[in-house]
Amino acid sequence: MNEGANDALYKVRHSAAHLLAQAVGELYPGVKYAIGPPIEDGFYYDFDLPEPLGEGDFERIEAKMREFATQDLALERSELSREEAKVLLANLGQPYKVELIDDIPDEEAISFYRQGDWADLCRGPHVPSTGHLKHFKLLHTAGAYWRGSEKNKMLTRIYGTAWESQADLDDYLNRLEEAKKRDHRVLGRELGLFMFSQDVGAGLPLWLPKGAMLRDTLVDFMKNEQLKRGYLPVVTPHIGNKRLYMKSGHLKNYNTKIFPLMEGSEDETYVLKPMNCPHHIMIYANELRSYRDLPVRLAEFGTVYRYEQTGELTGMLRVRGFTHDDSHLFVTPEQLEDEFRYVIDLMLFTLKRLGLHDYRVRVGVRDPKDDKYIGSDENWEAAQRAIINSVESLGMDYEISVGDAAFYGPKLDLMVRDALRREWQMGTVQVDYNLPERFELEYVGEDGQRHRPIMIHRAPFGSLDRMIGLLVEHYAGAFPFWLAPQQVSLIPIADRHVGYAKEVQERLRVAGFRAATDGRNEKMGKRIREAEMQKVPVMLVMGDRDIENGTVSVRRRGEGDLGAKTVEEAIALFGEWRDAP
């Protein structure tokens, strides 16, 4: 939740959380309150309940909330001393709130907000009275540990949403409904994109033929674009000797995300790679580079493995194995700004091609008060200036996020909103002074001396797997023509037209289109419906007259029947659709 962005909504959601807590207090006497913040699109409240509660209880809780709202109770702020507040909350049997008081900085007042005969320890701000809360809905429950720690008690979290108008609420609930339908896990199965197998392992996707085709299309797009832009492809193993990761620091700093080691004989312990950087560094360091060779842009579609908690795995959003469209650029300090701009240009080009037009730019810089950062002030200033200059020179809006830099350098994130206005963090560009230092990388400068290059890590898709998850939901599985795993379904009207369909299919294949013939002995209507269900963008129906005239009858998703075209005309049309921006 971006607090500054929308104060009114913030207050509505914050107060709705109080309204929920008041209603729960009325219905479940003895409940202990934990915390209840506003969040993006809504709010939640965590309760330690005297009896279990489920979504079946929402109706009566909402009724009680509406009852208090109708009473239009004023929300009144009051202050107590730290000690008074603790005694009061202890007497009320609210141990979590007592604990929370200790978190409030000394210089801050201890404030309460009261509505009717109910009050909550709270910093505010809030709406003036409960009458302002008309457009809310409880959504679902979840378990949540007190203070997020497994060592503490599991509380019941109730999620809700609240808006300023009924129209906004309806719109949001529609989007939620739509999001459920678009769930990439459901569509991924229905469209035959990917599967999981317990015998392979949790969070390890197996890409089915249509999903593999989609991957290939994205990879080919990026490979082609990268070759055009002077990237050099490399291919590296999925494992590396433990030594490599001790040198890179990953074994120490990234240990919890690394799969259990493969421990062989002495000096023969292998790590399943969590990232591609150390391998690319070995390639950079394989020869002495001159400033004339830089920037060196090594690119790999590298599959990496991270040992995420099984409980945190969700579809393609959090997996244990995924493919990075990874590249590491080795640049001189003078090249940093231009190269950064060139990277952003590729990332924006990519988003445009993917039809993701709604995004914002976040520049993560260091927090000058924190001492976790390595490298000289001068380097940090130069790198942050290079990023900001490059963004500004492209005329882009951006926001600065202080403290969001990695310990080894500043970065830029692209936050993408999909068709349902949900935000996904996608591509990242990261400046790195640390790894070149650790691996003592060098190049010979124009002065004949050895210098240290700067590394840029970048991935326009980020994770290929996650990007496909996003695209599935963004398009609800109905991919644009160029991306669709199957672009064309050929539907011969009768058995005697199957041969002709196969001929047309082969001509389409040679022309570079992905087509398949559905020559099953089923009613044409059924076959058309199935192609629609599979979200195939184009259908070509063909019968006697088509064979005679060398034509096909073209139906395009969203446009309907476009009439008979010769095969040449159809191919030309497909070419336009494929290349359309």
Next chain:
Amino acid sequence: MNEGANDALYKVRHSAAHLLAQAVGELYPGVKYAIGPPIEDGFYYDFDLPEPLGEGDFERIEAKMREFATQDLALERSELSREEAKVLLANLGQPYKVELIDDIPDEEAISFYRQGDWADLCRGPHVPSTGHLKHFKLLHTAGAYWRGSEKNKMLTRIYGTAWESQADLDDYLNRLEEAKKRDHRVLGRELGLFMFSQDVGAGLPLWLPKGAMLRDTLVDFMKNEQLKRGYLPVVTPHIGNKRLYMKSGHLKNYNTKIFPLMEGSEDETYVLKPMNCPHHIMIYANELRSYRDLPVRLAEFGTVYRYEQTGELTGMLRVRGFTHDDSHLFVTPEQLEDEFRYVIDLMLFTLKRLGLHDYRVRVGVRDPKDDKYIGSDENWEAAQRAIINSVESLGMDYEISVGDAAFYGPKLDLMVRDALRREWQMGTVQVDYNLPERFELEYVGEDGQRHRPIMIHRAPFGSLDRMIGLLVEHYAGAFPFWLAPQQVSLIPIADRHVGYAKEVQERLRVAGFRAATDGRNEKMGKRIREAEMQKVPVMLVMGDRDIENGTVSVRRRGEGDLGAKTVEEAIALFGEWRDAP
């Protein structure tokens, strides 16, 4: 060594081994003899020597061999009883020979071959006299354990070659010399194809930009060909739960080749995959298949890892990580023969495209006397008949190798000879009844009943990495136009022509050709020489007149200067060269 194929050469090499042993006996009194067989292109003899011997000693050993050859000593066969032979050899201080007698089957005679005052326990046959041995040469030494076991003493093995004529010997020595120059490990480094890194690990190649380009070209070729032939691409993780490999039997039967396990919490132990079959089986089993869906041909360029002994790793010939152009076909028994033929057709098409025209076909069938094979006699008969029928229907020669089948099914190997007439075992097709059984795979037949499919494993390249090793040596790094990582080098005569060169380069890129501009401030002759050293097949030189006329001056490797062409003409020409068979 194929004994039957060339008896005369077999005898020459066998007798040359005796000649070597006689000479060593003369020069190193007290030497103990082990074994000395003829092998492909030569022979060796293993000695337990009283003092060390190196290649520096070859000259005087060869002189002694020639001395005995000039004496034209007759090789005379004689027989002894088993006991007499043992006593004689023990008295001569030849313990290895005494051991060897125990290996000779009871029904076989114990024979010796004598030449002058030297004799060897030997089955023969041999040339009539040492005068027939004129064209031989000792090559190198190696350590070899007695009976190949590390538990026994390390002996000194001397390798040599012997031929029927001086011309044959010279030709062979030239080929050896040429092979050294073509060594893919040396050329791989010189041409910037791949590297190894101790910090990544032995036997784990890192593919440099030009090598990655070569891989991409091969992969694109195969992907395209496979799509045309109805294969379905899939992508699977590089690890799998231990359960998967217990079910497949690999953990038991293939244990020594598997990397150390990644042992996580209970039920969370992972295996770095040594092959792709179990993953593809999970995909097949993900839905109920009908006979109408079969054959299902799942294809993946799957990188697999095998924990070979570090001592056995050699360049790309024996690595620990490599990429299979792997596919698993699930077929009905009725489809087996047709599908097998279709696979062979793809393999031959592939070899032709790669310019490998010299190969032989070996069909591995079961040894009826051995009981290691699983599955019914009926299935074995049907599968072996299907393989042989499909080979014969393609009009191909083949040889049957009894006992060369895997325990789970018969197979076909393609043995490829490269330009230096060395044989490489490349593609394999393998019929498998075992894995469908273990994983209880099914399809619904035309009769509505569940049936078990048969699997075919196949890989036309075999290992992509090994295939590139072979191609580097076959072509001595000078790849045909379609395969060359860099196809065209653009050489602007002077600085002022660099802009034009870059324009032409971009037009070539758009047309699908891999070109780079060498605009360095170096003499043109030097830049041309370097492009030649890098085996770039085409150079385009350009100056003032070319800019004026929109032309380039084309030089093709092996053809020299082809004169000025317009860029369109050059592109058309390149298209012809690329598509040329």
